[in-house]
Amino acid sequence: MSxxxxxxxxxxxxxxxxxxxxxxLRDFIYSQCGIYIADNRKYLLENRLANxxxxxxxxxxxEYYYFLQYDSGKTQELSRLFEVITTNETSFYRNPPQLKVxxxxxxxNVINExxxxxxxxxxxxxxxxxxxxxxxxxxxxxxxxxxxEISAWxxxxxxxxxxxxxxxxxRKGMYSEYSLRTTPxxxxxxxxxxxxxxxxxxxxxxxxxxxxxxxxxxxxxxxRVERSDIVFCRNxxxxxxxxxxxxxxxxxxxxxxxxxYLIIGHSESLHNISRTFKPxxxxxxxxxxxxx
Amino acid sequence: MSDCKEYLPLLESDDMEIVRExxxxxxxxxxxxxxxxxxxxxxxxxxxxxxAAESSLRKIGGKETIxxxxxxxxxxxxxxxxxxMDILREIGHQDVSALIGLLHDxxxxxxxxxxxxxxxxxxxxxxxxxxxxxxxxxEVNVRYQAAVSLGDLGMGEAAxxxxxxxxxxxxxxxxVIEALTKIKHSSSVDxxxxxxxRASDLVASMIIDALxxxxxxxxxxxxxxxxxxxxTALRNKIAKAVVNILxxxxxxLLTKDERENFRQYxxxxxxxxxxxxxxxxxxxxxxxxxxxxxxxxxEIASALDQDHDQERLADIIANxxxxxxxxxxxxxxxxDDQNLARVAVQALAMIAERGDGGTCSEVCLVLVDRFxxxxxxxxxxxxxxxxxxxxxxxxxxxxxxxxxxxxxxVLKGAVRFLGVKMRNxxxxxxxxxxxxxxxxxxxxxxxxxxxxxxxxEVRRRFVDMSTSEDPIHRLMAVFALGKIGQPGNxxxxxxxxEDEIPDIRKVAVEAVxxxxxxxxxxxxxxxxxxxxxxxxxxxxxxxxLGRCYEKEFLPHLLHALEDEDDWVRIRAIDAIGEHRAEExxxxxxxxxxxxxxxxxxxxxxxxxxIGGTVAFxxxxxxxxxxxxxxxxxxxxxxxxxxxxxxx
Numbered sequence: 001m002s003x004x005x006x007x008x009x010x011x012x013x014x015x016x017x018x019x020x021x022x023x024x025l026r027d028f029i030y031s032q033c034g035i036y037i038a039d040n041r042k043y044l045l046e047n048r049l050a051n052x053x054x055x056x057x058x059x060x061x062x063e064y065y066y067f068l069q070y071d072s073g074k075t076q077e078l079s080r081l082f083e084v085i086t087t088n089e090t091s092f093y094r095n096p097p098q099l100k101v102x103x104x105x106x107x108x109n110v111i112n113e114x115x116x117x118x119x120x121x122x123x124x125x126x127x128x129x130x131x132x133x134x135x136x137x138x139x140x141x142x143x144x145x146x147x148x149e150i151s152a153w154x155x156x157x158x159x160x161x162x163x164x165x166x167x168x169x170x171r172k173g174m175y176s177e178y179s180l181r182t183t184p185x186x187x188x189x190x191x192x193x194x195x196x197x198x199x200x201x202x203x204x205x206x207x208x209x210x211x212x213x214x215x216x217x218x219x220x221x222x223x224r225v226e227r228s229d230i231v232f233c234r235n236x237x238x239x240x241x242x243x244x245x246x247x248x249x250x251x252x253x254x255x256x257x258x259x260x261y262l263i264i265g266h267s268e269s270l271h272n273i274s275r276t277f278k279p280x281x282x283x284x285x286x287x288x289x290x291x292x
Numbered sequence: 293m294s295d296c297k298e299y300l301p302l303l304e305s306d307d308m309e310i311v312r313e314x315x316x317x318x319x320x321x322x323x324x325x326x327x328x329x330x331x332x333x334x335x336x337x338x339x340x341x342x343x344a345a346e347s348s349l350r351k352i353g354g355k356e357t358i359x360x361x362x363x364x365x366x367x368x369x370x371x372x373x374x375x376x377m378d379i380l381r382e383i384g385h386q387d388v389s390a391l392i393g394l395l396h397d398x399x400x401x402x403x404x405x406x407x408x409x410x411x412x413x414x415x416x417x418x419x420x421x422x423x424x425x426x427x428x429x430x431e432v433n434v435r436y437q438a439a440v441s442l443g444d445l446g447m448g449e450a451a452x453x454x455x456x457x458x459x460x461x462x463x464x465x466x467x468v469i470e471a472l473t474k475i476k477h478s479s480s481v482d483x484x485x486x487x488x489x490r491a492s493d494l495v496a497s498m499i500i501d502a503l504x505x506x507x508x509x510x511x512x513x514x515x516x517x518x519x520x521x522x523x524t525a526l527r528n529k530i531a532k533a534v535v536n537i538l539x540x541x542x543x544x545l546l547t548k549d550e551r552e553n554f555r556q557y558x559x560x561x562x563x564x565x566x567x568x569x570x571x572x573x574x575x576x577x578x579x580x581x582x583x584x585x586x587x588x589x590x591e592i593a594s595a596l597d598q599d600h601d602q603e604r605l606a607d608i609i610a611n612x613x614x615x616x617x618x619x620x621x622x623x624x625x626x627x628d629d630q631n632l633a634r635v636a637v638q639a640l641a642m643i644a645e646r647g648d649g650g651t652c653s654e655v656c657l658v659l660v661d662r663f664x665x666x667x668x669x670x671x672x673x674x675x676x677x678x679x680x681x682x683x684x685x686x687x688x689x690x691x692x693x694x695x696x697x698x699x700x701x702v703l704k705g706a707v708r709f710l711g712v713k714m715r716n717x718x719x720x721x722x723x724x725x726x727x728x729x730x731x732x733x734x735x736x737x738x739x740x741x742x743x744x745x746x747x748x749e750v751r752r753r754f755v756d757m758s759t760s761e762d763p764i765h766r767l768m769a770v771f772a773l774g775k776i777g778q779p780g781n782x783x784x785x786x787x788x789x790e791d792e793i794p795d796i797r798k799v800a801v802e803a804v805x806x807x808x809x810x811x812x813x814x815x816x817x818x819x820x821x822x823x824x825x826x827x828x829x830x831x832x833x834x835x836x837l838g839r840c841y842e843k844e845f846l847p848h849l850l851h852a853l854e855d856e857d858d859w860v861r862i863r864a865i866d867a868i869g870e871h872r873a874e875e876x877x878x879x880x881x882x883x884x885x886x887x888x889x890x891x892x893x894x895x896x897x898x899x900x901x902i903g904g905t906v907a908f909x910x911x912x913x914x915x916x917x918x919x920x921x922x923x924x925x926x927x928x929x930x931x932x933x934x935x936x937x938x939x
Contacts, residue, residue, distance in 0.1 A: 057831065057859055059866075069921065071890040072858075253340055254309075275371075276339040291339055 015053050017046040021061035025049075028065060032078065033162055034217035034248070035085055036241035048084045052077075082163045086239060090130045092137050092175070092183040094234070095266050097284030102230075103141045106261050106287055110229045111145060113259070121154040125228040125255065127216065128161060128236030132170025132209070133179055135159035136201050138232065139208040140191050158225055160214035167211050173201035217244070222251040229257055235265040242273065249274045259292035296323035303329045312344045319348025324356055331360035334379075335372050346375055353383040358390055365394075365405050377405060381412040388413050392421045400431040407434060411441025419445060423453035426464075435464045443471025451477035458487045465495050473502040481508045488518070497529055504533025512537055516550070519557060528561040532572035540579040540614075555580045562588040571607065578611035586618035594632040609635055613642035617654055626662055630669055637673045644681040656682045660689050668699060675705030684714060694722045700729070704737040711741020720749055727768055739768055743775045751776060758784045763793050770796055774803020782807065786817055794826035801829060805836040815845070822848060827857040834860055838867030850879050861886075862894050869898025877906050884914070893925050900929025908933055 017025070022045065026037045037045055049064065056077075058064050068074055068081065093099060114120065122142065126135040135157045142157075143150055161167050180188055180199060192199040214221050216236070231252045237245045252262050253276050262277055263285075264270070270277060270288060277288035295317075302314025303326060315333055318326035326348070333345040349357050357379070364376040384391050391413070394406035407425055410418040419442065426438040439457060442450040450471070457468045465487070472480040484499045491499060503511040512534055519530045531554070535543070546554060558580070561573035570592060577585035593608045612621065617640070624636035637659075644655040659674045660682075666674060675693070678686055686709065693706040707723055710716045723745075726738035742750050754776070757769035770788040773781040781803075788800035801821055807814050821833045834852050837845045852864035865883070868876040880902075883895045896914060899907040911933070914926035 057828075066893055067890060070893045072888045250343065253343075254312075274343065275375075276343045278339075 015046070015050045015060065017042065017049075017061045021065065022046075024065045025061060028068060029081070029085065030241075030244075032217070033082060033215055034241075034244040035082075035239040036244065037085065045085070049081075052080060052084065079164050083165060086162070089235075090133045091179050091181055092133045092140075093187070094133065094137070094182060096182060098234075098263070098266050099137065099141065101282040101285040101287065102263060103145060105282060106230065106263070107141060107145050110261070114229075120152055122156075123226055123228045123230075123257075124155075124157045125225060125231045126157060126159040127214070127231060127233040127252070129159035129167075129170060129211070130161055131166045131175075131179075132159065132173065132201075132211070133175070134232060134234065135170075135209045135211075136173070136191075136205055137183075139205040140187055142208065143191070143205070155208050156226070157209045158228070159209050159211045160225070161211075162213070162215055164213055167213055170211050173206055175199045175201075216240075216248050216251075219247070219251065222248075222255070225255055227257050228255055228260060230261045230263065231256055232263050234263065235268070237264065237268055237273075245273045250276070253277070253290060256290045258290060260290045262288040262290070264288070295321045296325050299323055300326055300329070303333065308338055308341060312340045315341060315344035315348055319344075319351040322352055323348075324352060324354065327352060327356045327360050331357075331364065334361070334375060335364060335367060335369065337369075342371075342375065346379060349379050350382055353386055355387045355390070357383060358387045362390065362394065365402060366399070373405075377409065380409045384409045385413040385415055388415045388417050392418065395421055395425050400434055403429060403431065403434045404437045407437040407441050411437075411444035414445065416447060416449065419447050419449045423450060426453055426457050432461055432463060435460060436467050439464060439467035439471050443467070443474040446474050448475060448477050451475055451479050455480055455483035458483050462492060462495055465491075466498065469495070469498045469502050473505045476506045476508075478508060481506065481511050485511060485514050488514075493526070497526060500526065500529045500533050504529075504536040507537050509537060516554075524560065525564075527557060528564045528566070528569045528573075531557050531561045531576070532566075532569045535572040535576040540575045540611075543576055543579050551580050555582070555585075559584055559588060562592065567604075571604070574608060574611050578614040581615045583618050583620060586612060586615050587620040589615075590620055590624050590632060590635065593635040594627075594629050596631070598631055598634070605635060609638045609642065612636075612639035613646075617643055617658070622658055622662075625659070625670065625674075626665055630667060633666070633670045634673060637670055637677065641673075641677040641681070644677055653683075656686060660686060663689070668702075672699065672701045672705075675702045679705040679709040679713070682709065687714060687716065691719060691722070694719065700731045700734045703729075704734055707734075707737045707741045711738075712744045715745050717745060717747055717749070720745060720747075720753075724753060727765070735768070739772060743772050746776055751778065751781070755781070755784055758788060763796060766791065767793070767796050767799055770799050770803050774799070774806040777806050779807060782814075782817070789817060789821060794824075794829055797821065797824060797826065797829045798832045801832045801836065805840060815840075815842075819848060822852065827855075827860060830855060830857065830860050831863060834863045834867065838863065838870060841867065841871045846873050846875060849873070850876055853879050853883060858888050858891055861891060865891070865894045865898050869894075869901040872902045874902055874904050874907075877902060877904065877910075881906075881910055884910070889921075892922065896922070896925045896929050900932040903933040903936055 022042050025045065030036050046061075049061070053061065053064055056064070056067060058067060068077055071077065110122065114122065124138055124142075126138060129135045138157055142155060146153055159170065161170070175192075176198060180192075188194075188199065191202050191205055193202060194200070214225070216222065233248070233252065237248060240248065249262075249270060253274070256262065266285060269286075270279070277290060280287045280289055299314045299318045299321065300323075302310050303318065305311050305314070311333065315330060318330060330345045330349050330352075333341050334349065336342065336345075349361060361376050361379050364372055365380075367373050367376070380391070388410070391406050391409055394402055395410075397403055397406070403425065407422060410422055422438045422442050422445075426435050426442065429435050429438065435457070439454060442454060454468050454471050454475070457464060460468070469484070472484065481503065484502060488496055488499050500515065503515065515530050515534055519527050522530060534554070535558075543551065543554065555577070558573045558576045561569050562577070562585075564570055564573070574589050574592070577589065581589075589608060589612055593605060593612075596605055596608075598605065612635070621636050621639055624632050625640065627633045627636070640655050640659065656678060659678055663671060663674055678689070690706040690709045693702060694710070697703060697706070703726065707726060710719045711723060720742070723738050723741055727735055727742075729735050729738065742754075751773070754769045754772045757765045758773060760766055760769070766788065770785060773784055785800050785804050788796055789804065791797050791800065801818055804814050804817050818833055818836065821829055824830050824833075830852070834849065837849060846868070849864045849867050853861055855861050855864070861883070865880065868880065877899065880895050880898055884892055886892055886895075896911065899911055908930065911926045911930050915923050915930065917923055917926075
């Protein structure tokens with residue numbers, strides 16, 4: 001009953017963030033996860049967090065700043081905060097031209113190189129996996145590429161995100177039709193079980209993906225991720241300032257095996273961030289490769 | 293130093309990953325001894341190692357790094373040269389004299405590089421050296437770069453040599469003009485004007501832009517004179533420069549003939565492809581415009597994107613409003629082009645807002661007259677404008693909306709006007725049904741309007757509604773009866789305090805407290821709710837006791853410090869602190885042992901507000917604790933006590 005005409009009860013109550021509260025919160029968020037909230041997004045932060053303050057019955061943003069640091073529920077609230085400041089907008093087969101390049105060129109290069117060296121292992125890291133659409137898509141593409149040969153391969157897709165809640169959802173592997181809006185029908189048919197309303201990822205895909213919480217700000221955590229042939233980090237570094245972008249991209253460089261590939265969002269670029277990767281231009285995508 | 297010795301061998305490893313890690317660590321530990329090796333690694337053909345060496349050389353910096361990196365400027369490998377340039381741009385200010393020496397190198401490329409790097413040095417010593425290069429170096433590209441760098445430095449001392457360099461090759465003139473634009477020294481206006489007569493079209497165009505950017509009024513006469521004889525493209529640029537220098541308002545000080553001439557030129561400039569020229573023309577026409585100007589500006593607005601061009605559209609709307617009500621604006625609100633209609637309504641809104649004495653006469657008539665022929669998005673906008681700007685003459689129009697319209701946003705505008713603004717008793721019958729509207733925001737607007745209208749009829753209906761079977765109705769009625777604030781409503785509110793729905797009890801507590809200015813015995817009805825089973829109700833009581841604090845509430849606040857809910861305790865702590873209730877200090881001190889650190893922080897904050905010997909001594913003890921956050925909070929609280937004592 002708490003939602004009972006809540007707007008009427010809140011008539012006239014408006015929460016405004018002061019400049020100093022904004023600076024405190026911005027610096028706190030940056031120190032926790034490396035996400036930098038620029039000055040021009042102050043009102044966005046105010047808007048998005050106002051509901052959290054109302055829900056927690058806090059008087060102002062200064063109290064919220066205290067809450068995040070000292071309250072016994074601070075860990076859960078931090079997760080909520082991360083969800084609020086990141087959009088988690090994603091879908092299966094997001095940006096098909098980029099994935100086509102991945103499937104036909106990058107993945108096949110890596111597989112053929114492994115075959116040439118008598119190896120059958122493949123490691124992919126999906127850093128910033130949100131609710132799981134990306135790593136499961138990669139699992140589908142790997143299935144499509146290896147076909148019946150897949151059982152002979154040792155495949156692991158490491159999927160990480162900052163938010164525990166989105167990871168819980170990813171592990172369940174249950175999606176609505178909206179998540180499948182850019183997915184080819186034959187893929188839906190092949191890799192999902194549907195009850196007419198929801199779509200569930202088939203177990204053979206789930207077993208390829210290993211989900212875990214990671215904070216890209218935490219260098220020690222990043223070092224513990226298994227070395228990868230391919231790193232996917234799409235639409236994540238947009239949240240970071242240049243210093244944090246450099247730090248994260250450098251960590252991906254260290255994680256990648258020689259000749260490995262880095263794939264970032266199609267609107268993102270490493271310009272002025274890193275010169276360590278060789279950009280390879282394909283129609284519809286730029287892929288970054290570590291030297292061999 | 294021992295760390296440094298530890299990392300040096302890593303830099304010699306055959307394993308590239310170890311070298312990269314060692315290079316990063318050398319930088320993190322500011323290891324100067326590693327600089328020569330890091331410079332060697334910078335020239336290595338391995339991107340990962342180059343990145344680590346570059347990052348560390350930047351971090352270490354100093355004369356040693358500059359000396360080690362400078363030779364790499366001579367490398368045959370372009371990426372190595374570029375990396376070295378980048379590093380020296382960042383750290384070059386740490387040894388400017390070494391870079392100045394390079395300005396006399398035999399190799400012109402080295403002199404270009406040195407000029408470039410000195411441009412980032414932010415050092416006055418570089419100005420003299422770059423001026424010498426600008427005026428004396430035999431190589432044109434060195435002179436060009438020297439001018440660019442003098443512009444980057446942006447120091448007035450460079451104006452003299454840059455003015456002289458306007459005699460140089462056209463290629464050098466380009467960078468000189470850019471530099472002068474950045475420095476904006478008054479002596480440069482004459483040099484630029486003098487150069488104008490003998491300049492090529494391209495340089496003349498750059499000079500005009502520069503004069504506009506520099507904003508010096510003494511250029512205006514010459515620019516206006518030049519306008520008559522210039523081709524259209526150059527004339528448009530002059531128009532932009534003049535508007536930039538004078539600002540729109542000063543254009544009205546031109547003579548009548550000059551103003552008319554200039555207006556014609558600005559109308560032509562509106563059609564220029566360059567957006568900056570268009571915008572300058574719009575700013576100018578806002579003061580000397582008229583019907584044609586309004587039409588031309590609206591055409592530009594209609595081609596803009598509402599999302600991507602928000603800032604530009606906002607400027608355009610303000611300038612259209614400055615021109616005033618025109619036929620073009622009247623026509624545009626009914627345009628099929630919704631973007632154009634939206635712009636026109638926003639401009640009309642601004643005109644209406646600044647209308648004489650706050651009334652919206654002609655504009656409001658236009659909007660009312662055309663309202664029913666407009667598309668829904670524009671109708672929503674128009675209602676917003678009329679609701680805030682129209683006078684009582686619009687009453688019938690808004691009543692008509694309540695009768696005929698069914699859009700929530702439009703209805704909200706009508707309700708706001710008739711209720712909150714006009715307090716029109718005659719529309720009560722039409723507004724009450726909106727409390728059952730499907731959208732909460734419409735319900736909310738209707739409730740707000742009815743509270744504003746008030747009166748016996750409104751009150752009677754809310755009293756009836758307070759016993760409704762529908763909990764939403766009871767909730768709204770209790771809320772309204774509280775806001776209306778008549779002591780006579782207390783009976784209904786007392787019943788609501790016992791309602792089965794916690795939210796209604798909570799609103800009833802707030803409603804009773806609304807009477808706290810009116811009636812002294814409100815607290816006797818509210819205080820029993822401190823033992824309500826619902827924590828939100830108890831919390832609301834505590835918040836109200838804090839807001840309407842009286843000394844006799846203190847025992848209740850102290851009792852609330854033992855509530856099972858942390859938030860009830862926290863708000864009680866806040867209230868005791870805010871009202872500096874020193875008697876509460878012993879109870880607060882007991883809470884310093886609370887497992888919830890937020891509670892503890894709030895107690896420390898409250899002790900700082902209350903002050904006094906006991907609080908002060910306790911805070912001193914906390915400031916000696918091992919927990920950094922507690923110490924910091926205690927120190928802040930102590931500072932607050934000291935500050936209040938100094939006052």
